[in-house]
Amino acid sequence: MPRMSGAQILLECLRQEGVEYIFGYPGGAVLPIYDALYDFRDIKHILVRHEQGAAHMADGYARATGKVGVCLATSGPAATNLVTGIATAQMDSIPMVALTGQVRTTNIGKDAFQETDAIGITMPITKHNYLLKRTEDIPRVIAEAFYIARSGRPGPVLVDIPLDVSLGKIEWDPSQYEKDPDIPSYRPTYKGHEMQIRKAAQAIREAKRPILYVGGGAVQSGAQEEVTELSERTNILVTTTLMGKGAIDETHPNSLGMLGMHGTAYANYAVHNCDLLIAVGARFDDRVTGKLDQFAKYAKVIHIDIDPAEIGKVVHCDIPIVGDVKTVLRELLKYVEPRPATEWNRQIMEWKRKFPLVYPKDGQMHAEFVIDEIWRVTEGNAIITTGVGQHQMWAAQYYKVKRPRQFITSGGLGTMGYGLPAAIGVQLALPNETVVCIDGDGSFQMTVQELMTAVVYELPVIVAIINNRSLGMVRQWQELFWSERYSEVDLQASPDFVKLADAYGAIGMRVTEPEDVEPAMREAMSQRKKPVIIDFVVPTEENVYPMIPSGQSIEQMMLRKDLEQLRATVDTDGEEWSFADQEQILRQFVEQPARQ
Amino acid sequence: MAGNAQNGREHQHTITALVQNHPGVLARVAGLFARRGYNIESLAVSVTENPDISRMTIVARGDDRVLEQITKQLNKLIEVIRVVDYVEHSAIERELALIKVNAEPKNRSEILQLAEVFRGRVIDVSEKTFLIELTGGPEKIDAFARLMAPYGIREMARTGVIAMARGTKTA
Numbered sequence: 001m002p003r004m005s006g007a008q009i010l011l012e013c014l015r016q017e018g019v020e021y022i023f024g025y026p027g028g029a030v031l032p033i034y035d036a037l038y039d040f041r042d043i044k045h046i047l048v049r050h051e052q053g054a055a056h057m058a059d060g061y062a063r064a065t066g067k068v069g070v071c072l073a074t075s076g077p078a079a080t081n082l083v084t085g086i087a088t089a090q091m092d093s094i095p096m097v098a099l100t101g102q103v104r105t106t107n108i109g110k111d112a113f114q115e116t117d118a119i120g121i122t123m124p125i126t127k128h129n130y131l132l133k134r135t136e137d138i139p140r141v142i143a144e145a146f147y148i149a150r151s152g153r154p155g156p157v158l159v160d161i162p163l164d165v166s167l168g169k170i171e172w173d174p175s176q177y178e179k180d181p182d183i184p185s186y187r188p189t190y191k192g193h194e195m196q197i198r199k200a201a202q203a204i205r206e207a208k209r210p211i212l213y214v215g216g217g218a219v220q221s222g223a224q225e226e227v228t229e230l231s232e233r234t235n236i237l238v239t240t241t242l243m244g245k246g247a248i249d250e251t252h253p254n255s256l257g258m259l260g261m262h263g264t265a266y267a268n269y270a271v272h273n274c275d276l277l278i279a280v281g282a283r284f285d286d287r288v289t290g291k292l293d294q295f296a297k298y299a300k301v302i303h304i305d306i307d308p309a310e311i312g313k314v315v316h317c318d319i320p321i322v323g324d325v326k327t328v329l330r331e332l333l334k335y336v337e338p339r340p341a342t343e344w345n346r347q348i349m350e351w352k353r354k355f356p357l358v359y360p361k362d363g364q365m366h367a368e369f370v371i372d373e374i375w376r377v378t379e380g381n382a383i384i385t386t387g388v389g390q391h392q393m394w395a396a397q398y399y400k401v402k403r404p405r406q407f408i409t410s411g412g413l414g415t416m417g418y419g420l421p422a423a424i425g426v427q428l429a430l431p432n433e434t435v436v437c438i439d440g441d442g443s444f445q446m447t448v449q450e451l452m453t454a455v456v457y458e459l460p461v462i463v464a465i466i467n468n469r470s471l472g473m474v475r476q477w478q479e480l481f482w483s484e485r486y487s488e489v490d491l492q493a494s495p496d497f498v499k500l501a502d503a504y505g506a507i508g509m510r511v512t513e514p515e516d517v518e519p520a521m522r523e524a525m526s527q528r529k530k531p532v533i534i535d536f537v538v539p540t541e542e543n544v545y546p547m548i549p550s551g552q553s554i555e556q557m558m559l560r561k562d563l564e565q566l567r568a569t570v571d572t573d574g575e576e577w578s579f580a581d582q583e584q585i586l587r588q589f590v591e592q593p594a595r596q
Numbered sequence: 597m598a599g600n601a602q603n604g605r606e607h608q609h610t611i612t613a614l615v616q617n618h619p620g621v622l623a624r625v626a627g628l629f630a631r632r633g634y635n636i637e638s639l640a641v642s643v644t645e646n647p648d649i650s651r652m653t654i655v656a657r658g659d660d661r662v663l664e665q666i667t668k669q670l671n672k673l674i675e676v677i678r679v680v681d682y683v684e685h686s687a688i689e690r691e692l693a694l695i696k697v698n699a700e701p702k703n704r705s706e707i708l709q710l711a712e713v714f715r716g717r718v719i720d721v722s723e724k725t726f727l728i729e730l731t732g733g734p735e736k737i738d739a740f741a742r743l744m745a746p747y748g749i750r751e752m753a754r755t756g757v758i759a760m761a762r763g764t765k766t767a
Binding site for chain 2: 185
C-alpha cells in the first residue's frame, strides 16, 4: 500500500468523485493541499481573486451540470469569505463541497493565527459539515460529504481540514475508496407513496381549475420531460418559480411564466382562482405567496417534495407526496388520464391577452428591451446568470428559457454579486455555450474582481450590465412605499465600465441606443477567448411590474400604468379592456365552492 | 385550502431523538431550535446502552404544526437517527431534582414528612438546610417545589425530563 499524505489522499478522493475543477485560493493552512496540487494533473485548479468568487463559481458549475461543485480556501478569513457563497447554495439546494483549511488540531480553540470556528459558523448554512481530526478519516468523510451534497435534497457540505491532518502520512490503498457510502441515519426517500400518488391522480381528475406550480426541485431532479408530459396530457397550465424556470420550455403554450411578487399577472390570477394547486418541488417562499391566508385560497394542495420538512412548513397540504420529483411524476403519469382543455384554460388565456408582459417600444433603451434583444440574438439558447435586483426580475420575465439549468440565479438568499463568478463556473463546465451574465451596476461591483479570473482562463462570458446608475430595486421600493425618499441608492459614481474592462484585459463596450444592442451582442458572441463587458445605459426611474408588494395579496397587485395603451401594441383583437376587469377576476370564482 | 400553516393552540410535547454520539451534535440540535425559533422547555442528553448513540429528550412547546416541523427538521439533521414524539405513544416521563431548602429546627419535621409523602430523600443536612433528592414526573416535582417554597428554596437543580415508551416498544 502506498504511503500518502492527507493532502494526497484528499486529492485522490476528489479525483474518484469525478471532480474536474477546484475553485480556490491558497493560504497557510492549506499549503499541503496546494503542494499536492502542484503536480496533480487530473484536477484543474482555478485561482480566483476572492474566496466568495470561488464559492459562487463552484455553485454555478453545479447548477449548470448537476454535479457537485468544489471550492477550497484556507482557514480564518478565507473560510468566512466563503460564507455568503455557501449560504447561497444552501438556500437554493445546490450540491457543493467546500473544503477549508484549519489550524493544527493542537491549536484549535487557542485563538491561533487565522483560526475561526468554520464548523460553528457554517452549521446553519450547510446541509452538514465535518471537522476532520485524523488523516485516516479523510476517505470516509470525503465520500460522505459528496454523497450528502448530491443526494436527497442537495446542499452544501463543508469539510474543515486541520493542517496536521493534511500533513499526516498513512498507508492507504486508493482502490478502497467507497463512493456513496451507506449512512444509516441518512436515507432520503425517492419513491413516492403509491396511495398518495393515486389520490393525487384522482384530485387531478376531479379538479375544475387545476394549476401546476413548479419549483427548483423539478430542475434539480431533471423532470422537464415529466412536467411537460403531465401538462400536455391534462392541459394543466404551468407556472414556475424563479428557481423552476426551465422546468417547462417557457415558449411552450402551456407555460405561464413566473408567479409571485414580480410574476406575470396571468400566472398570479390563475393561482389565485385555482381549485387545485399542484406544487412540484417548490417551497411556498414568501416572494411567491405574498400574504399567506390569501394565497391560492380556494385550492386543494398537492405537494410533491423530496424534503418531508417542506410539506406543511408554510401552507396546509391536502395530499403530501414525499419523493424525488421526477420519480413521483413518472408514477403519477401512470394514473393520470388525458383531460381536455376547458373553459378554465380559455379563461387564463384571456387573462394572458389582457395582462401581457409588455414594455414601451418608444425608441428609448429600456432594460426590458435590452433583455428581450439578448434573448432574440441568442435565440433563447444562452445560459443566463444574474445578480440580484431589478435586472434579475426583468431577466426572469423576459429571458424565456427552453430547458432546465439554463437560468442560474440566487433565488433564496438573493446574493448580489452572484452573476459574474457563477457565469465563470458555468462557462468552465460548458465551454461551447454562450454564457451571459445579466447584471446590475450594483451587483457587478460586488464581485468585479473575478473579471480577472475570466480573463486569465480565457473565458468568453458576456456581462450585460443593465446600468441604471442606481440600486434600482431599493429605489423602486423607496419610490412606491417610502414616499420617494431616495436614501443611499444613487450609484452615479461608478467606474467607467468600458475602461474597467480594458484595465482587466477584457473587452468593454457601451451601448446607449436601442439599435446598437443587437450588433454589440453579436460582436460579444463572436469573442471566444475573452470576457466582454457591455455597459447598457438604461433609464434610471423605471420599475419592475407587475408587483405584489411584500406580504400583500394579489388584490394589491400593481400593473404598469401604461398597460392599457401598450396592450394595444401587442393585441389587436380590438377587445375592450380596462383596469376595472381586475376586480371581476378576483371575484369571479368566489361563489364557486371552496374546499371545505 | 392553502393558507397560513402557523396557527392553532400551543401545547407541550416530549420528543426523544436518538443521535450519533459525535462532538457537536448537541450544538446542531440546539442551533436548530434557536435558528427556527422553536421554544425548548428542557433538554436532557446522555449516552445510551450503545456507546455510539446518545439519547436526547426534548420538551418543546408549540402548536401542532410547529411540533410537526420540529420533528421533521430534527430528522433532517444527518446525525439524528430517529425521532419519537411521545404524544402518539404512552410513555413514562421522569425527572430528577435536587432542592436545597431552608430547614429551621421548627420546620424540620414538617419538611421531612412532606418529603416522605413525595418519596423524596434528604441527602445532606446542615444546621440551616436540607438537600432533598426527588424523582418523578415534572408535575410532581413542580408540586413539591411549591410546597417547599414557603420554607425558602435556596437552590434547585432539575435534570430535565427523560422519557421512555411503556411495554416492549423502543425508540
